[in-house]
Amino acid sequence: MTFAVATLVVSVAVLLAAGRLPKGAQNWVLPIAVAAILVAMWDAACVLTGTEVFPSPLDTVLAFGELIESQRLWGDATASLFRVTWGFLLATGVGVPLGLVVGWSTRTFRALNPIIQGLRPISPIAWIPIAILWFGIGDGAGVFLIFLSSFFPITVGTMAAVRNISLVHQRSAMNFGVQGLELFRRVVLPAALPQIITSLRIALGVAWLVIVAAEMVGMETGLGYLINDARNAGSRYDLVVATMILIGLIGILLDFLIRRLERFDEVRWGYSQR
Numbered sequence: 001m002t003f004a005v006a007t008l009v010v011s012v013a014v015l016l017a018a019g020r021l022p023k024g025a026q027n028w029v030l031p032i033a034v035a036a037i038l039v040a041m042w043d044a045a046c047v048l049t050g051t052e053v054f055p056s057p058l059d060t061v062l063a064f065g066e067l068i069e070s071q072r073l074w075g076d077a078t079a080s081l082f083r084v085t086w087g088f089l090l091a092t093g094v095g096v097p098l099g100l101v102v103g104w105s106t107r108t109f110r111a112l113n114p115i116i117q118g119l120r121p122i123s124p125i126a127w128i129p130i131a132i133l134w135f136g137i138g139d140g141a142g143v144f145l146i147f148l149s150s151f152f153p154i155t156v157g158t159m160a161a162v163r164n165i166s167l168v169h170q171r172s173a174m175n176f177g178v179q180g181l182e183l184f185r186r187v188v189l190p191a192a193l194p195q196i197i198t199s200l201r202i203a204l205g206v207a208w209l210v211i212v213a214a215e216m217v218g219m220e221t222g223l224g225y226l227i228n229d230a231r232n233a234g235s236r237y238d239l240v241v242a243t244m245i246l247i248g249l250i251g252i253l254l255d256f257l258i259r260r261l262e263r264f265d266e267v268r269w270g271y272s273q274r
Contacts, residue, residue, distance in 0.1 A: 082139065
């Protein structure tokens, strides 16, 4: 309890003093301080309630070390990342071009948009039985589910990005004789890129969520399967929480990597600097 209080006090003090730090340091200090406050509250809650089921932060750290020593953690994390990577890349390779075409062509939009909007609300989790039927229990089913979960956010976001481009930009380019594919390449695509990148970020977050859920139900490897197996192996909730934290950390890393695309000059102009 003393540790939790001390951590809480120090973290609050850091937050209060963070305004004097450079912006670059604040980007790291503020999240770490907030995370420390949450950990202190978590530890205090475990002590005050006297729970013997839910693990404390120390129990979770020890469980994380156990996972590392068992060498199982890296294999399951690699399996999940493999499925997400290939499913997401396939969805990007299909969804972005399709969204550009559907958003640019009015006839194509009228023909395909109702079908896309009809399939989009179906949860990717509902496709698990069909995925297992078609691909069996393994990577094929996982890649298929990630493809589905990523495809619709990417496609719909790309369509919206193209259709929401200001007509002023298009007409201005046409006044200078830019038309057809040249107009699409030099005006439409650059104008749509910022929103397309945002769609990719959203789709990647959904994909990471779906693969964990799918692995808990119909696969024999992966972080989702690891959570399910830890729960069944004598209710090892310390292992469950440790794996959950790792899933969150990997999610942060994936989002950080895809945000590197925002650094390109063709994309950076679309994001306000605050």
